[in-house]
Amino acid sequence: MAGDKTLTLRDSNKAARPINDRSHPVSPSQQTTRQPVRAAAAAFIGTMIEWYDFYIYATAAALVFGELYFPSHDPFVSTMASFATFAVGFFARPLGGIVFGHLGDKIGRKKALMTTLMMMGVATVCVGLLPSYTKVGLLAPVLLVLLRVVQGIAVGGEWGGAVLMAGEHAPEGRRTFFASFAQLGSPAGLILSLVAFRAVTSMEHADFIAWGWRLPFLASAVLLIVGIFIRLGVNESPEFEREKQMKRTVELPIAEVFRNSGTLVALCIGANTIGIAGVYFTNTFMISYTTQYVGVTKSMILDCLFVVAIIQFLSQPLAAYLAEKLGGARFLKLAATCAMISPYPMFIFVQSGDRMSMIVGIALAVICMSSFYSVIAGFVSGVFPTRVRYSAISLSYQVCGAIAGGLTPLVGTYLAHKFTGQWWPLAVFYTCLAGLSLVCIVALDALKHRRADALDAVPSR
Structure with a gap:
């Protein structure tokens, strides 16, 4: 009888009991309290690793890939070919959003996220091991492009799942704040990638080209192990489990x-x-703008952006906290409005060419933009029903990433060339980008209120 009783207790608390402590089970309330924190931490660490891998590729594309994998008598051609492989990652992101959105809505958020993390980590380490063009010829750039496609698919599937695992585990009324931890991974990954390449670029140039550039990629193996260990400790999304138990998942x-x-x-x-x-x-x-049109050195603008990235990392959680107090829609409207204004002081400060002035000017714009970025994930995830939420928000974000991420630098470069010596067309372009977000937030908020009013109008039975 005692054995049966112990077995029943063990079974009923299987999810909550620590592995190595059978005499003091963790209560469901304790488990419920811990899981939101674990989910938010896992979302942050996972997206940080994914974006670290994504950003170190971008840095290597600018510094070494042209020389090693696309050798040419014209350095411009080599650099353009290298950046073309970087762009491939953007076009692969919507595919990743669709594939892993489907898997996340069908088999679970956790399984999809474990797969995207493995894909990104393995692909990144393989880039660090890839032989150069002089060793294997055309096979080298072909394999580099294929690995970049894998990276793009992985990061395309990562974002939606990380947002949902954090947001769907969140306590009542705290979805916006907890979902923001997935967004915090982007500046953290950028900071980590800048630190990694700052360390290896201090080497002798010959050593850096020969093997030093590979170290940030190989270090991803350690980050991958850490990320997997952390994510294994997070339960499946409770909202997804509820949909699955009620058999409300859909085939496509x-x-x-x-x-x-x-x-x-x-x-x-x-x-x-x-x-x-x-x-x-x-x-x-x-x-490119500051080095070509303002006349500052590349090291100076990179130092400025490093400081700004730290400011972004610190400001995003504060923005998410304020959004909980003001309401997500209201905060997003305010942040988008501030973002529409921010490019004008930014360019005034940047034009001075002074280090501190540039940091202040860019930071003003980044704080407005990143405050919006921090909150938008939780807001859009609440727009769609649980059974299709992963697919819907992944598709939305990754299509926007492919278009806005890929075209914005190109449009900015064209405007800077077309209106040489004038910064106002660039500021107007930035204002239009923020204005588009503001209009869409207003429309989404109106639709949500209309839907809520319609539900209230349905008589109860």
């Missing part, structure tokens, strides 16, 4: 999204614009 989630939520997806694509485009405007484009 993405098909239902297109059939029933096309307008919402389009608005979410637009709503994400400044959060994604703003990053590539204030980072990727700003490097």
Whole structure:
């Protein structure tokens, strides 16, 4: 009898009991309290690793890939070919969003996230081991492109799952704050990648080209192990489990999204614009703009962006906390409005060419943009029903990433060349990006209120 009683107790508390302590089980209330924190931490660590891998590729593409994998008598051609492989990652992201959105809505968020983390980590380590063009010829750039596609698919599937694991584990009324930890991984990954390459670029140039550049990629193996260990400690999303138990999952989630939520997806694509485009405007484009048109050195603007990345990392959690107090929609409208204004003081400060002035100017724009970015994930995840949520928000975010992330630096470069010596067209362009997000947030908020009013109007039985 005692054995049967112990077995029953063990079975009923299997999910909550520590592995090595059978005499003092963890109560369901304790487990419920711990899981949201674990889920938020796992979302942050996982997305940090994914974005670290994504950003170190971008840095290597600018510094070494042209020389090693696309050798040419013209350095411009080599650099352009190298950046083309970087762009491939953007175009692969929507595919990753669709594939892993489907898997996340069908078999679970946790399994999809474990797969994306493995894909990204293995692909990144393989890049660090890849022989150069001089060793294997055309096979080298072909394999590099294939590995970049894998990276793009992985990061495309990562974001939606990380947001949902954190947000769907969150306590009542705290989805916005907990989901923001997935967004915090982007600046953290950027900081980590900058630190990693700052360390190896201090080597002798010959050593850096020969093997030093590979170290940040190989270090991803350690990060991968850490990420897997942390994610294993997080339970499946309780909201997904509820849908599964009630048999409300659908065969083709993405098909239902297109059939029933096309307008919402389009608005979410637009709503994400400044959060994604703003990053590539204030980072990727700003490097070329300041070095070519303001006359500052590359090391100076990189130092400025490093400081700004730290400011972004510190400001995003505060923005998510304030959004909980003000309301997600209201805060996003305020952040988008501030983002529309921010490029004008930014360019005034940047034009001075002074280090501190540039940090202040770029930080002003980044704080507005990143505040929006921090909160938008939790907001859009609440727009869609649980059974198709992974597919819907992944599609929205990754399509926006492919368009806004890929085109913003190109449009900025064209405007800077077309209006040489004038910064106002660039500021107007940035204002339009933020304005598009503001319009879409207003429309989404109106639709949510209309839907709520319609539900209230249905008589209870």
